[in-house]
Amino acid sequence: MATLAHAIRTFQSGGLSHKEFLAQVDRVLAADKANSARLVDLLSEENTRIELPPDVYVELRRRVEHLMESNQHGGEETHVQTRPGDMPPMRQGETNEKEKDKPGQDSNRMKGAGDTLNGRFVLEECIGFGGMGTVYKALDLRKLEASDRKPYIAIKVLNVQFRGHPKSLITLQREAKKAQALAHPNIVTVYDFDRDGSTVYLTMELLSGKPLSRILRAPDFKGLPAAEVWRIANGMGKALAYAHERGFVHCDLKPANVFLTEKGEVKVIDFGISRVFHKPEDDADVTVFDPGSLGGLTPAYASAEMLERKEPDPRDDIYALACIAYELLTGKHPFDRVAATQARNAGMKPMRPKGIGFRQWQALKAAxxxxxxxxxxxxxEFLDAIGEHRGTTTYLALVTSTFVVAALTATGVGYYWRSHKADSPRRAEAPASPTSSGTPAVPAPSVPPVAQTKAPEKPQPLPPIRLTAVAPLIAAESCVAMVSAARDHTLEVQGYIADGAALTRLKNKLAAVPGVTTLNLTAVQVSEEKCAVIETLAPYWQKNQEAGRAAMVQTRARNAELTEGDPLVIDIKTPAFDSYVYVDYYALDGSVAHLLPSRRSKANQAPPNYRASIGSIENWIVSKPFGKEFIVLLVTPVPLFDGKPPEYKTRADYLKALEKQLKQIAAKHGKEKVAVDFVQITTKARKP
Incomplete structure (x- = not known):
């Protein structure tokens, strides 16, 4: 039997005329009337996939909603006609006179183009639609009477299924009132919430421009330049961050809900609409409305948690934001428009877009x-990671500078936690002259010059770079902590490695990997006494980097370079789980100073995604000796040591005990629950 999706796709491909299409739709509706709510979802999905002409979409919605009304009435009368001639499409401004003659019918009929709401707003034309409702350009008669220069507004008429959820209307009104408080340049202004009979609607700012969905659906669209994508993502992100601060989660962020004005401004619409179906009406009524059943969520952009009916979270919007950014970069959805739950179960992974840096790709993957x-x-955090102000730096911690703090080992240190807002993370230091190589890797010729006299052979296509061939080369080096990524025939490797010939040796090996034409190797070289630290913690550091650097440590000094007399302040960030935080300072003399916890400050627990500063109150000042040293952030889900940390005579003893404890925690709680980050720091004497 033909389905609604099949009918729509056949019509979109030109296989059905307009009249034949409506006839087939009516047959589908008559046969599938018991699943009218599902038909609304299906219609929205198909329209998101390939946009229907506005008049066709409005007519389809009218027919489906008419079916829903008849189901809700529960009478024996059949309201869905099986012949197209029995229900002709209504043209703009046209009404059904028989229905208007019936008492009470007009108040229950869904309003459309040509109708007037509450004697004030004239719906002139359909300018948009989605799972929640249809948007019209409307003339405000009061503004017209007052000779207002801008008498037009946008009105969103919400779908008929709201009539079956009276409590959702109450909550929706409350949320709409709150949405009016979202005064932000990247959020469309919501004026009011009202109803005309059974028609529920929102009045909003009228925008001139086009939604991202129209850009993405252009036949020749294959992606925007990365700089333009980051600009658009920044506008979306600012709107989301502002709303998240005020307790709003969008829950239905998608290209159709992001508008680019004629001036190039980015506007996010539909704030506060989808959110209401996840929130109880009040403390006494814990009913949670299902957004999917009301068309309030789009599977291709909904997080797995949204699809699993979990409580909303700002990270749901981050998933949708990343999907849109990926689609703008490539012209394709990262998971081919497959719902997150299905993509997860199928083990799908997004391919790296061309034209973005390694750090930006890591940020996109994490989101x-x-x-x-x-x-x-x-x-x-997402916007900070994709920002282009970082140049070619890949990881925040890849810096070559260090510092020394006077009397740390002798007096012990204190700390204090200072909470930062989630939308204002510290900028990381740029690396101080890391050793890097960005030149093409040219293998030595393997044939004598006489071979040049032979007839040229057809070049063979290069094989793809296999990271499975890269990993053993890195692992073969001692004192190394590195991560790698491949794009086309460019290999990017970043991390820490020992001083001396190791870097050149590794560079030559990586350049010879099959498929590599360009090698970008960025490495922080460390002295021999730090190698034991690197080798002990490298597996956990690498896991943290691959996860988008969930745990982070950095200094406030530019390039992490400090001069004698400068204060030392360290900023840290914790992962997305409750954790115990440890900060160790590996001094030049071979000792280890425990900055956190310390003898003065023993509390070191942190909530998820916590930002803090260490050292301001203690007034740590840089002094002799000067050189390069190491600070390590270590985060675990349980205390690293039971009770008071034991005292170890040497650094080697401490590292041995640390390695044992970390292995036990990783085995019990998972390796991903142990996060490590490094920063190498530099201090120097003040010039007289």
């Missing part, structure tokens, strides 16, 4: 995670 626990924690 596309199917699990909230590993997804980017805040919009601000």
């Amino acid at each position: 596309l995670s199917f699990r909230r626990e590993t997804r980017t924690a805040s919009v601000a």
Whole structure:
């Protein structure tokens, strides 16, 4: 039997005329009337996939909603006609005179183009539609009478299924009132919530421009330049961050809900609409409305948690934001428009878009995670990671500078926690002259010059770079902590490695990997006494980097370079789980100073995604000796040591005990629950 989806796709491909299409739709509706709510979802999905002409979409919605009304009435009369001639499409401004003659019918009929709401708003034309309702350009008669220069507004008429959920209307009104408080340049202004009979509607700011969905659906669209994508993502992100601060989660962010004005401004619409179906009406009524059943969510952009009916979370919007950014970069959805739950179960992974840096790709992957626990924690963190102000730097911690703090080992240190808002993370230091290589890797010729006299052979296509061939080369080096990624025939490797010939040796090996034409190797070289630290913690550091650097440590000094007399302040960030935080300072003399916890400050627990500063109150000042040293952030889900941390005579003893404890915690709680980050710091004497 033909389905509604089949009918729509056949019509879109030109296989049905307009009249034949409506006839087939009526037959489908007559046969499937018991599943009218599902038909609304299906119609929205198909329209998101390939946009229907506005008049066709409005007519289809009218027929489906008419079916829903008849089901809700519960009478024996059949309201769905099986012949197209029995229910002709209504043209703009046209009404059914028989229905208007019936008492009470007009108040129950869904309003459309040509109708007037509450004697004030004339719906002139359909300008948009979605799962929640249809948007019209409307003339405000009061503004017209007052000779207002801008008498037009946008009105969203909400779908008929709201009539079956009276409590959702109450909650919707409350949320609409709150949405009026979202005064932000990247959020469309909501004026009011009202109803005309059974027609529920919102009045909003009228925008001139086009939604992202129209850009993405252009036949020749294959992606925008990365700089333009980041600009659009920044506008969306600012709107989301502002709303998240005020307790709103969009819950239905998608290209159709992001508008680009004629001036190039980014506007996010439909704030506060989808959110209401996840929230109880009040404390006494814990009923949670299902957004999917009311068309309030789009599967292709909904997180797995949204699809699983979990409570809303800002990270749901981050998943949708990343999907849209990916689609703008490539012209394709990261998971081919497959719902997150299905993509997760199928083991689908997004391909790296061309034209973006390694760090930006890591940020995009983290935001596309199917699990909230590993997804980017805040919009601000995502925007900070994709920002182009970082140049070619890949990881925040890849710096070559160090510092020394006077008397740390002798006096012990204190700390204090200072909470930061999630949307204002510290900028990381740029690396101080890391050793890097960005030149093409040219293998030595393997044939004598006489071979040049032979007839040229047809070049063979290069094989793809296999990271499985890269990993053993890195692992073969001692004192190394690195991550790698491949794009086309460019290999990017970043991390820490020992001083001396190791870097050149590794560079030559990586350049010879099959498929590599360009090698970008960025490495922080460390002295021999730090190698034991690197080798002990490298597996956990690598896991943290691959997860988008969920745990982070950095200094406030530019390039992490400090001069004698400068204060030392360290900023840290914790992962998306309750954790115990440890900060160790590896001094030049071979000792280890425990900055956190310390003898003065023993409390070191942190909530998820917590930001804090250490050192301001203690007034740590840089002094002799000067050189390069190491600070390590270590985060675990349980205390690292039971009770008071034991005292160890040497650094080697401490690292041995630390390695044992970390292995036990990782075995019990998972390796991803142990996060490590490094920063190498530099201090120097003040010039007289």
